Amino acid sequence: MKSVIRNGPVLKQLLDACKSSKFVTLDLENDTVKKFHLTPIGKMLKNNLREEFYRGESGTELYEGSSELSLMENLRFAQETFAVSLPFGMAVEDRFTGRNIQLSETHQMELERGSLLTCSYFINPATSKEFMYKAQRQRKIWWMRFACDPGRYFISDPRQDSARRIQSVNIRARFGDEELTLEQLELIPGDAMWEQMRGFQAKAGRSGKKITPDVVRISQCAEVATLGVILDAAQSSEENSVKIHRRLAPFKCGIVCMTEDPIQLEELRDLARHLTTVIRRVNLAVLDCSRQTTGTSNQRSLTKQLHHLDSIGVPYSLLLREQSLQNGLLQLRSRDTTISETIHISDLPHYLLKIITS
Known part of the structure; x- marks a missing residue:
């Protein structure tokens, strides 16, 4: 992969450079990424990213759910099998087809097939805002830890859906004057998840009292996350040397x-x-x-x-x-x-x- 000049439309140059990488194949028509496919090496990189993503937030138990089950069915299984108590998390991978994803203000990607990785954390409402703040800082540090250029990663300004009172932020990466969205964090009140959780309650604290939890949901498209790592390496690496972090590298x-x-x-x-x-x-x-x-x-x-x-x-x-x-x-x-x-x-x-x- 050739090194990229660090001025002008950097993101477009980086996407062009990816055409000659060993990790992906793609076409770039105007500002749209089309026919995006991961090579076998690229799929290994994606799998390593997924494993790191599913390690979860420090100190919080994370259980693997199934995309073939509803949220309530996954929660019921976790409760019956593991006797879960707050806080805990549920990791699910959903596969999709035919989706357009907004990469930045100017670029989008047409994905024929992809995977949405989600970690939903069920939190005592008394501490959910604190957990959300901690999680977004940890997610930013997570991206910085694996980066060639840690300074490119930042947390977007928070937004709130006034109707459902959902707070959200994005983890983004700067490439020149453009910002690539890598993942989203949402703080969702328990009553806004009522239909999906169907009255689910879990034990909280030493009292053992059952309450309806708030949800902190962290989600990323696996293909976009993989592309983000490759773009970071393309801008930062020397010619013929792709400096992907050793923990993510397909072959160690x-x-x-x-x-x-x-x-x-x-x-x-x-x-x-x-x-x-x-x-x-x-x-x-x-x-x-x-x-x-x-x-x-x-x-x-x-x-x-x-x-x-x-x-x-x-x-x-x-x-x-x-x-x-x-x-x-x-x-x-x-x-x-x-x-x-x-x-x-x-x-x-x-x-x-x-x-x-x-």
């Missing part, structure tokens, strides 16, 4: 063999397969590139493989040399610094897991 590590000896190459490939298995056992996605090494023109092959790993946002690369077979020492290269450190094979995968999840 790539393995590259470095030798011009065909016999040694086969032994290094065996080592690469072993390391791939070891790393996957701790649930880290790893890309074994050892079969792309030909045993000739080693430096050119290495450069090509590292460029490929950088272009799909892989944060770390393990470089296996002939000496690795004798002393067990490997080179761990960082995508962001291009600096390599020496580690021993016995330190994998725990060292890699530590730096990925930190």
